[in-house]
Amino acid sequence: MQKVPVKILREGAALPTYGTASSAGADLRACLDAPVVLAPGETRLIPIGIAMEIPEGYVGLVFARSGLASRRDLAPANKVGVVDSDYRGEFFVPMRNHGAQPQTIEPGERIAQFILTPYLTAQFFETETLTDTARGEGGFGSTGAK
Numbered sequence: 535m536q537k538v539p540v541k542i543l544r545e546g547a548a549l550p551t552y553g554t555a556s557s558a559g560a561d562l563r564a565c566l567d568a569p570v571v572l573a574p575g576e577t578r579l580i581p582i583g584i585a586m587e588i589p590e591g592y593v594g595l596v597f598a599r600s601g602l603a604s605r606r607d608l609a610p611a612n613k614v615g616v617v618d619s620d621y622r623g624e625f626f627v628p629m630r631n632h633g634a635q636p637q638t639i640e641p642g643e644r645i646a647q648f649i650l651t652p653y654l655t656a657q658f659f660e661t662e663t664l665t666d667t668a669r670g671e672g673g674f675g676s677t678g679a680k
Contacts, residue, residue: 561599562596564643567641577629583624583625595649607634615627
């Protein structure tokens with residue numbers, strides 16, 4: 535288990551928490567003084583009230599919570615947030631109401647999930663040729679639907 539220092543920046547902020555012992559994502563909670571209503575199609579930055587010291591060689595990924603997305607049409611506007619290991623600022627989640635009804639985010643509500651994972655970097659270089667594959671240049675849908 536990787537230890538990650540978390541700094542509380544606002545009153546009412548909470549450490550990320552796992553729902554179960556086998557959860558991959560830790561819940562991030564809205565750090566609000568009052569409920570926030572998102573109109574249909576509206577996006578607002580929701581403060582989490584924390585900063586982290588993500589270890590070098592790791593990245594924090596912020597994903598939607600499936601229940602909010604499927605039942606209330608609320609999900610991060612950027613789909614997946616990327617938090618680099620050298621970022622030390624406050625976490626915010628740009629929440630978007632994808633539905634047709636106003637949605638309220640309550641103080642302390644679990645609005646997103648955070649996954650810590652290692653990553654690799656690449657050294658990109660220019661070349662005149664690439665190796666051939668069976669797929670070749672086949673794009674979207676080229677491998678079939680079944």
